[in-house]
Amino acid sequence: MSIHPFKLLINGIDTVVCSYFLEPRGVTAIDFVKMAEMKEAIRQSKGKIPVALDLAGTSFLLKAYGTSSGYPFVLENEDFKIECGEFNKPNFYVTFRSQALWRQSAWLLHEKFLSWARSAGFTPHRQEALSRVDYCFDYHLPEIDFTEDDFVSRSIKDTQYREAKKVQTFQFGKGDIVLRVYDKVAEIQQQSHKVWFYLMWKMDKEVWRIEWQIRKSILRQHDINTFDDLKDQQGDLLRYLATDHDTLRVPTNDSNSSRWPLHPLWQDLQHQIANLNSLGVHRVVGRPAALEERMERMAISILGYLKSVAAVRCVQTNKAELDMDEALNYLTFKMRQHHEPLSWQDDVEKRINKFRHGQW
Numbered sequence: 001m002s003i004h005p006f007k008l009l010i011n012g013i014d015t016v017v018c019s020y021f022l023e024p025r026g027v028t029a030i031d032f033v034k035m036a037e038m039k040e041a042i043r044q045s046k047g048k049i050p051v052a053l054d055l056a057g058t059s060f061l062l063k064a065y066g067t068s069s070g071y072p073f074v075l076e077n078e079d080f081k082i083e084c085g086e087f088n089k090p091n092f093y094v095t096f097r098s099q100a101l102w103r104q105s106a107w108l109l110h111e112k113f114l115s116w117a118r119s120a121g122f123t124p125h126r127q128e129a130l131s132r133v134d135y136c137f138d139y140h141l142p143e144i145d146f147t148e149d150d151f152v153s154r155s156i157k158d159t160q161y162r163e164a165k166k167v168q169t170f171q172f173g174k175g176d177i178v179l180r181v182y183d184k185v186a187e188i189q190q191q192s193h194k195v196w197f198y199l200m201w202k203m204d205k206e207v208w209r210i211e212w213q214i215r216k217s218i219l220r221q222h223d224i225n226t227f228d229d230l231k232d233q234q235g236d237l238l239r240y241l242a243t244d245h246d247t248l249r250v251p252t253n254d255s256n257s258s259r260w261p262l263h264p265l266w267q268d269l270q271h272q273i274a275n276l277n278s279l280g281v282h283r284v285v286g287r288p289a290a291l292e293e294r295m296e297r298m299a300i301s302i303l304g305y306l307k308s309v310a311a312v313r314c315v316q317t318n319k320a321e322l323d324m325d326e327a328l329n330y331l332t333f334k335m336r337q338h339h340e341p342l343s344w345q346d347d348v349e350k351r352i353n354k355f356r357h358g359q360w
Helices: 032-044 098-104 106-119 184-192 196-201 216-221 227-245 264-275 287-317 324-338 341-356
Strands: 007-020 022-024 051-055 058-062 073-076 080-084 092-096 122-124 129-140 151-153 158-163 166-172 177-183 207-215 246-248
Touching: 007 098, 007 106, 007 196, 007 207, 007 264, 032 051, 032 058, 032 073, 092 098, 092 106, 098 106, 106 122, 106 227, 129 196, 129 216, 129 227, 129 264, 151 166, 151 177, 166 184, 177 184, 177 227, 184 207, 207 216, 207 227, 216 227, 227 246, 227 264, 246 264, 287 324
Parallel strands: none
Antiparallel strands: 007 092, 007 129, 022 122, 051 058, 058 073, 073 080, 080 092, 129 207, 151 246, 158 166, 166 177, 177 207
16 A cells, blocks of 8 residues: 555536526627627638627627537637527526636536626526536545556446556546546646646645546436535535445455455545535635735736836936835835825725626
8 A cells, every 4th residue: 555645635616517598688788690790700700710799798709600519609708608599498508617616616606607697688587407517626646556447436438548658547437427537737737738726736746636527417316406406415426426436445355346445545535525514615715726826927927017117217317237125116106106095995995896706
């Protein structure tokens, strides 16, 4: 058995796909005829670059294509991918973005979408219907001391992916339930480029993800149709997945692998699931990391401007050099000339509200 420790870093929902059944209330902010004309114009252009448009105060990119499932329009921003059509049933099919889910949680994003829909002139005429939920546990795992044969799964199909003779992914199942245990760092470097996970983990190596992709039929078997159902039932669903459907074992001489003892990693996983309190429904897991990432980018940007301030000041005063403190003092002096105390707090409050609602 490995002597290297493992540690759970983060856990949460990484993907949500949901159908919304909305009906217009009079004139809406979405002009489907105009969007069709815009989409055709994009198609006619050589670059087929998406067009930016504002719908009910929210910015989107309109894609040049529809979907294979029959939706004529695809709208995207940092929170959502929205497939929609005036005559489709359901008329809105929404994929929640991964970073938005970690930053705001599935429940806040659901409310955010409904709030936007109401602003756009639509109201639900029946409850939403979840189509897919991916839940993951990211572990610091310095050493992999198990193989695909150590997993006991109800899934018949299994797949293993290797690179440079090292396993990067174990996958079990296809369709309704898929378990993937994989090197998340390698996946980021080679495919997704979601480097913001490094800030959440506080590391950038030896992180493996245990992830279940659960589709509609399994959600329905566990009475999960809506976001309220997900809040109430997802604990039982995860316990089923990590206890009855899939386990990781330590091989023994027993011919029945289901009697092998649980691997310590899986013992910890089951323990974490048992101790989850509403699984982060009211806890925004990714927001601190996202805000810290924003702060880092602002600091880097301000530092760049500060160097320009130093350079300009050197030219103005014929000085050979200006250190950072001198440049910062001069910039502070210039900013105070433009500072208006009466408007400061109002402007800060506006930005606070934007950050709290995920507008980064």
